[in-house]
Amino acid sequence: MSDMAGGEETAADGSAAWWGRRAWELLEMVRARAPLVQCITNFVSMDLMANALLAAGASPAMVHSLREIDEFTPRADALCVNVGTLSDGWLPSMRAAAAAAARSTRPWILDPVAVSASEFRMEACLGLVALWPTVIRGNPSEIIALSSACRVRDSKGVDSFHESLDAVESAKSLAQSSGAVVAVSGATDFITDGQKVVAAQNGVAMMQKITATGCAVTALIAAFVAVEPSNPLEATSCALSIFGLAGELGMEMANGPASLRVHMIDSLHGLHEHTVASRVKISLVS
Numbered sequence: 302m303s304d305m306a307g308g309e310e311t312a313a314d315g316s317a318a319w320w321g322r323r324a325w326e327l328l329e330m331v332r333a334r335a336p337l338v339q340c341i342t343n344f345v346s347m348d349l350m351a352n353a354l355l356a357a358g359a360s361p362a363m364v365h366s367l368r369e370i371d372e373f374t375p376r377a378d379a380l381c382v383n384v385g386t387l388s389d390g391w392l393p394s395m396r397a398a399a400a401a402a403a404r405s406t407r408p409w410i411l412d413p414v415a416v417s418a419s420e421f422r423m424e425a426c427l428g429l430v431a432l433w434p435t436v437i438r439g440n441p442s443e444i445i446a447l448s449s450a451c452r453v454r455d456s457k458g459v460d461s462f463h464e465s466l467d468a469v470e471s472a473k474s475l476a477q478s479s480g481a482v483v484a485v486s487g488a489t490d491f492i493t494d495g496q497k498v499v500a501a502q503n504g505v506a507m508m509q510k511i512t513a514t515g516c517a518v519t520a521l522i523a524a525f526v527a528v529e530p531s532n533p534l535e536a537t538s539c540a541l542s543i544f545g546l547a548g549e550l551g552m553e554m555a556n557g558p559a560s561l562r563v564h565m566i567d568s569l570h571g572l573h574e575h576t577v578a579s580r581v582k583i584s585l586v587s
């Protein structure tokens with residue numbers, strides 16, 4: 302930990318100041334160590350995901366051939382698996398990489414994009430959850446569906462039609478059954494290990510109007526967990542807050558979704574200690 306005024310604060314005590322320092326410390330660790338994050342992701346998100354990782358200081362690699370997994374995955378510092386454009390051809394790579402990451406004690410993160418879209422996707426995600434992801438990050442509708450292993454009626458595809466607060470109990474239950482930290486994104490992001498619940502309140506609504514922001518923040522979580530594998534709850538909370546803060550700063554210069562996408566990446570790259578320490582809004586809910 303960075304310096305603690307008076308030494309009174311020694312753990313995640315729920316104070317905004319503590320979380321601000323913690324978020325800065327983890328961002329600095331990402332910048333210093335440039336963790337290699339292997340991404341097996343959808344065609345829509347590859348560009349934003351790789352650029353968000355680079356802007357934060359991490360090193361992205363979109364490596365998805367089954368023939369490369371055994372060689373490459375153990376060398377990565379973390380793995381991000383995203384089922385956004387799932388196909389029969391890619392699912393074996395996702396399973397093999399998740400298993401290889403678990404075998405090599407590397408953290409791996411699952412983004413169950415549109416898990417309700419089909420039986421194929423639900424079965425695939427349930428199979429991946431059984432391979433011990435370190436973190437699962439989804440929007441509220443995805444976490445509700447995955448937690449109950451039940452497709453949500455009237456599902457809208459990749460976008461959520463629930464609020465994040467509606468998904469907190471589902472997230473806790475999924476965390477308990479899977480052993481993963483579970484994060485639900487939204488106006489407030491909720492992060493839980495099945496017992497504690499943390500809220501991260503940075504971000505702007507316009508982020509939902511840019512495709513693949515959810516995918517990109519999942520990859521950023523992978524980078525943060527790569528540098529702090531022993532505390533995925535804190536690493537995940539800080540990554541979500543840092544990404545939201547980049548959105549807030551980007552929005553100050555943006556005219557709409559397209560320019561926000563650019564300014565958000567610039568802001569993520571240029572974050573300073575004072576801004577992070579004073580503007581990160583994370584709190585312990587329970």
Ligand SMILES: Nc1ncnc2c1ncn2[C@@H]1O[C@H](COP(=O)(O)OP(=O)(O)O)[C@@H](O)[C@H]1O
Nearest residue numbers: 440486487488490504505506508509514515518
């Ligand atoms: N209403 C909102 N206000 C502020 N930030 C939001 C809002 N909705 C989503 N976000 C942020 O946008 C990013 C993507 O989240 P979300 O849209 O829920 O995921 P997905 O793209 O997977 O559906 C997250 O960083 C989240 O915190």
Ligand SMILES: Cc1ncsc1CCOP(=O)(O)O
Nearest residue numbers: 343345385459513514515516
């Ligand atoms: C539009 C779309 N279709 C399949 S994957 C994808 C991107 C989803 O990105 P996100 O989950 O971050 O909104």
Ligand SMILES: [Mg+2]
Nearest residue numbers: 414440515516
């Ligand atoms: Mg998503």
